[in-house]
Amino acid sequence: MAAPTLEAREVVRAAARWLALLESGKASEGELQRLEQWRASSSQHESAWQQALLLRQRFAQLPGELAMATLDRPAAGRRALLKQALGVAAFVPAAWLLARQMPLEAWTADVHTAVGERRRLLLSDGTALQLNTDSAVDIDLAARRLTLRRGEVALTVPNGVSMAVQVTFGQVAVSGAEACVRLFEQACQVAVVNGTVTLQPLRGTALVLQAGQQASLQAGGVGPVTALDDLQLGWRDGVLRLDDRPLGDLLRELRRYRAGVLRWEPALETLRVTGTFRLDDTDRVLSLLAASLPLEVHARTRYWVSLAARENRA
16 A cells, blocks of 8 residues: 555644544634534545544544554554554653543553443453443452542442452452442542442541442541432443432533533523433433523534523513
């Protein structure tokens, strides 16, 4: 296969830059319009953009510019580059790393998911894992340890089996129990569905959580114990469940499963919502909200969506 022309390479680089900007969540309305114009101006541009989206889906946790570099190579060259991808990821421009807010250890984790993706695994010891959207975990069966690098993991550990979940703030010991562990910047939220789980902060006293309880694990101790929040657990079944909750709660969770920008007017925060919403089609969720609540959905592109209060028309 002939080597790509200089022009073709520049088109690929442009597609990479557009994708990086889009996924940063910081694209302005004018920039989004220019992207649409760039795609429409040439079939070559549109082809490169579609290849970029396809490659992003297949290799979602690789840096965009590294992934785009495979687009202008023959198939054999692509395979060779992808084998080397993790080894050269450290040379990716810092701007992409900051835009994605995804540290290198998350890309190199044993198991990871893209935005909007959920994944199930069954380990050889019978432990069942589920990774939520935009998550990364390392697995060390010999040491009986999982290291949660990013996002959220649910695990069901059978009786007679123990597993420790290591996080920045300490350790979560799970044995014959079912729990969810979600990593935040300043803390880690642990929810126990069945059995008991022990939370050990880096500094401070360990605490045992019972079924139906949740608490925040911080480096200096464990926060107050509260009842399970159904909104935080429904993702395991691919849904978000709410019973008379503020709309803002739903939208903040929904935003985790969408690439691009989702914004809403502050006035919509306090609208009340009840229902079960499927995560496999977040566009449909937004349409359902517009049909049942006094709000409008304004989608400039599928990656830039704003919600506004519906105007009263006489």
